[in-house]
Each structure stands twice: as structure tokens, then as C-alpha cells.
Amino acid sequence: MFYFDPLYFVFAVPPLLLAMWAQWKVQSTFAKYARVPTRSGVNGIQTAQVLINRNGLSVGVTSVPGHLTDHYDPRSKTVALSQSSQQNSIASVAVVAHELGHALQDKENYGPLKLRGAIVPAVQLGGWVGPILFILGLMLASEPLMWVGVIGFGLAALFAIVTLPVEFDASRRALAMLQTNYLLTDQELRGAKQVLDAAALTYVAAAAQALTTLLYYITLMGRQRD
Numbered sequence: 604m605f606y607f608d609p610l611y612f613v614f615a616v617p618p619l620l621l622a623m624w625a626q627w628k629v630q631s632t633f634a635k636y637a638r639v640p641t642r643s644g645v646n647g648i649q650t651a652q653v654l655i656n657r658n659g660l661s662v663g664v665t666s667v668p669g670h671l672t673d674h675y676d677p678r679s680k681t682v683a684l685s686q687s688s689q690q691n692s693i694a695s696v697a698v699v700a701h702e703l704g705h706a707l708q709d710k711e712n713y714g715p716l717k718l719r720g721a722i723v724p725a726v727q728l729g730g731w732v733g734p735i736l737f738i739l740g741l742m743l744a745s746e747p748l749m750w751v752g753v754i755g756f757g758l759a760a761l762f763a764i765v766t767l768p769v770e771f772d773a774s775r776r777a778l779a780m781l782q783t784n785y786l787l788t789d790q791e792l793r794g795a796k797q798v799l800d801a802a803a804l805t806y807v808a809a810a811a812q813a814l815t816t817l818l819y820y821i822t823l824m825g826r827q828r829d
């Protein structure tokens with residue numbers, strides 16, 4: 604049953620190319636604006652402090668190793684900033700404001716963020732049990748087992764799709780906060796938007812990959828039935 608399946612490539616290659624392009628786009632856009640200092644002179648750390656104060660957030664700031672590894676952790680209420688995001692550049696300020704956009708979503712109980720948090724345990728379980736059960740179902744020609752597997756993939760796809768409004772909304776909030784707090788000029792904001800749009804593209808690619816994987820497995824099920 605582990606034969607070369609051309610159909611797999613039809614499903615897998617387009618989202619893979621999109622993911623590679625998105626990766627290139629985010630790396631190159633970040634690199635470009637990481638070299639442009641902000642006119643206000645603020646760095647990433649200061650941006651975090653200003654936005655935490657202005658929005659009345661009770662959020663801690665920590666350091667995280669790696670490149671573009673920045674994230675907001677809703678459980679510990681901390682924003683983890685990578686080394687490059689702590690510098691003075693349009694790219695750092697954009698990334699930091701985006702993470703604080705997530706903190707603001709958390710404070711306001713933004714629906715998609717709550718939903719994403721709620722399905723995380725099921726997604727983690729479904730992510731590794733799903734493929735195993737599906738393949739087992741294929742081998743045993745058991746439709747119920749295959750369905751359980753498909754539900755596992757479905758959860759992963761749901762997670763990737765719910766991530767989209769969460770990420771787009773965080774970037775929208777980020778740009779609004781940078782503007783209202785005069786951290787960036789209008790021209791600098793256009794650069795910040797490019798950085799955040801490129802980052803959003805990686806999430807679009809991840810959702811496309813999750814969806815096409817799900818479709819591929821559903822197609823395999825249909826084939827098995829024939």
C-alpha cells in the first residue's frame with residue numbers, strides 16, 4: 604500500500620511551494636526592515652513597555668532564543684521576545700506590537716483566540732493518533748477507523764484555520780497601537796505592515812497544507828470504498 608501516489612503530489616506540492624515562498628518572503632522582509640531604525644528611536648523592549656502601560660496589560664516580558672521565535676503565552680501571560688526583536692528597528696517594533704496584539708486579544712477574551720486555546724489538547728492528540736488510526740483503517744479496510752483518523756486531521760485543519768483570524772487581528776491591532784501611540788510614522792507603518800503581512804502569509808500556507816492533507820485523506824477513503 605506504500606506505492607508511489609501521483610495524487611499525493613497534486614495535493615502536497617502547491618501548498619508546499621506556497622509555504623516555501625512565504626518563508627522566503629517573511630525572512631527577506633524581516634531582514635530588510637531589521638536594518639531600518641525607527642525615527643522615534645524606540646527598540647522592541649521599549650515598544651513592549653509602552654504598549655503594556657498604555658493598554659493596562661498585566662503582561663511580563665521575557666527573552667527567547669532563536670530567530671522569529673517571538674510569541675505570547677496566554678497561560679503565563681508573558682510575551683517572549685527574540686534577540687532581534689529587542690533591537691531598534693521597524694521590524695522589531697512590528698513583531699513586538701503583534702505579540703502584544705495577542706495579549707490584548709487575551710485581555711478582551713477575543714473569541715477565536717479562546718477557541719484556539721480550547722482545541723489545543725484535542726489537536727495535539729489528534730495530530731499523532733489521527734494518521735496512525737487512518738493508516739490502520741486503510742490496512743484493515745475499516746471505515747470507522749479511517750473516519751476517526753480523518754477527524755484527527757480535521758482537528759489539525761480546524762486549528763490552522765482558526766489561527767488565521769487570530770493572526771490577522773493581532774496584526775491589525777499592532778498597527779493601530781503603533782499609530783495611536785506615535786511609535787512609528789505613517790511611512791514606517793507601511794514597512795511594519797509589510798513585515799506583518801509576510802508573517803501572516805506563513806499562516807495562510809500552513810492552513811492550506813492542513814486543508815489539502817485533509818482532502819487527500821478523504822479522497823483516499825473514497826478510493827478505498829470503490
Ligand SMILES: [Zn+2]
Pocket residue numbers: 701702705769770773
Ligand atoms: Zn501571532
